[in-house]
Amino acid sequence: MAYSVTLLSWSLLAYPNGYQTTGQTDYARAAIKWGTDYFLKAHTALDVLWGQVGDGGADHAYWGRPEDMDIDRPSDKIDSQEPGSDLAGETAAALAAASIVFQDVDSSYSSELLQAAKELYELADNYRDFYYNAIGGASGYYLSSNWQDELVWGALWLYRATGDETYLTKGKEYIEEFGFLGIQYGWTYNFDWDDKRAGCYRNLRPLLAEIDGSDLYRETLRNYTIYLRNDQQKTPLGLVYIMQWGTLRHANNVGFIALRAAELGLDTDENVAFAKTQIDYTLGSTGRSYMVGFGVNPPVRPHHRAASCPYPPDTCDWAQESTTDPNPHVLYGAMVGGPDQNDQFNDDRNDYTHNEVADDYNAALTGVLAYFVQNNSQ
Incomplete structure (x- = not known):
């Protein structure tokens, strides 16, 4: 959820006219504030952040309306x-990113967000460990691969929000400390909730490239996008294929990064064209849309409990999960996981690998759409 709020804030800051043109600015701010209000409430003391409500096993064993759930949480x-x-x-x-969004809208709220961001960054930096060691139930569902990337990521966003050079210096120093500067092999090409290295360091440094503008950061960003365009595995119909879980998420995540590179003047035409092929694929250029409620032959059975439930008082249980009937409710705008490496996709509610939806799936996708609206691309 935090990653999704960061990305939504980034896209609103990067492409404000895209949101304004489509009348989505207020909705975007409301979505961001929904998340940041929650984070503020979860930050109950200087060094405390409540990170999970619920039990993964128990939650996954329940199929029904969320408002009907009465199990222990x-x-x-x-x-x-x-x-x-x-x-x-x-x-x-x-x-920190949201504090910039609200800076000229609600200065008091912006200040509150920024103060909490500073406190939580101190917690992250001064007491280092994987969060799933404290929140054991997360390890089976949201296992974090590293924490070093979030220290750099958080420092860079705090620098953008404050202009305090201490954070920029810290971010640069940590890139070297954690041993990722200058690595030529073993690169990571995904960019998602777990791994920010493609967003701030190791191979791709869009935030540092935007902030610092040095040749080093620009060149590593350029090399990253060259690899994506030319060497990363693609499906026969052109979808960049990074991993089986959320194929479209990863394709549009790196598409967003490619657009940020294009905005910096790095292989502009090539990067825009690359991002466009990925969003076009998502919206139906190959014959079917993967966005629920939009385009030609979109998914009608996304793996989503609430959407699968009929109106009360009709029962909603595992029978709704296994039926082949379309969901009673259209989950407008949600992007499903997507096809496999051979462009194969079944609109099957049971196939959560390819037909699941999630807020982080849509996070960078929204920014890609805003870019093309803002730049009047068809």
Whole structure:
């Protein structure tokens, strides 16, 4: 959720006219504030952040309306005794990015967000560990691969929000400290909720390239996008294929990064064309749309509990999960996981690998759409 808020804020800051033209600015701010209000409430003390409500096993064993759920909902937190640098660092980034969004809209709220961002970044930086060691239930569902990327990511967003050179210096120093500067092999090409390295360091440094503008950061960003365009695996119909979970998410995530590179004057035409092929694929250029409620032959059975439930008082249970009937409710705008490496896709509610939806799936996608609206691309 924190990653999604960060990305939505980034896209609103990067492409404000895209949102304004489509009348989506207020909706975007409301979506961001929904998340940041939650984070503020979850930050109950200087060094405390409540990071999970619920139990993954119990939650997945329930199929029904969320408002009907009455099972136990245990809560878990991170703090200075049981830290979580990845969770605290990403939440700090989300709050810092959102503080910029609200700077000229609600200065008091913006200041509140920024203060919380600073506090959570201190928690992330001063007490370092994986968050799932404190919140054990997360390890089976949202296992974090590293926490170093969130320290850099959070520092860069705090620099953008504050202009305080301390954060920029810290971000640069951590790139070297964690051993990713100058690595030529073993690159990571995904960019998602778990791995921000493609967003700030190791191979791709769009934030640093935007902030610093040095040849080093620009060139590594350019090399990253060259690899994506020319060497990363693609499906026969042209979707960049990074991993089986959320194929379209990853394609549009890196598409967003390519557009940020284009905005910096790095292979502008090539990067825009690359991002456009990915969003066009998502919206139906190959014969079917993967966005629910939009375009030709969109998914009608996304793996989503609430959308699959009929209106009450009709029962909603596992029978709704297994039926082949379309969902009673159209989950407008949600992008499903997407096809496999051979462009094969079945609109099957049971196939959560390819037909699941999630807020982070749509996070960077929204920015890609805003770019093309803002730049009047067809």
